[in-house]
Amino acid sequence: MEEGPAKRFCSELIIEGREVVGIRGDPRDITNIVIPNGIDGITDGVFEDCWGLTAVTLPDPVPSVGKGEFQRCTGLTSVTLPTTLTLIGGYTFSICGLTSLTLPDNVKDVGESAFLECWDLTSLTLSKNLTSIGAHAFKDSNLT
16 A cells, blocks of 8 residues: 655654754655744744645744745645744745734734735734834735
8 A cells, every 4th residue: 555755743853952953854745843842943944845734833932933934835824823922034934825824912023025925815913012014024915
């Protein structure tokens, strides 16, 4: 019996200290990511091009999501953001499949092109404490 591609979960994360710095294997095989508790950093672009990724859960105390973190994760439809999040970096969720998202109230900054070309994004609840939205942050989404 032939099996599909291997499913990779948090055991496939490369962690140094309290930071996720990489992933093992082909990023296209990853479908679900749950970052373990105690992690407080994620290297920029670690999950870029994880096309098969559909769901991500980020724990407290992650304070920011780095540049290009989930860029071109076209299958990504579900993201759980930590309450401690204050910054969403540039291009973080660009070209993703998100349809709706609620930014936690601690988010103060949304970077340039953070949600660029999220064609399916139709619902967004902004943080009450948002002070800065970068250029083209929501360009080519379906927000009205």
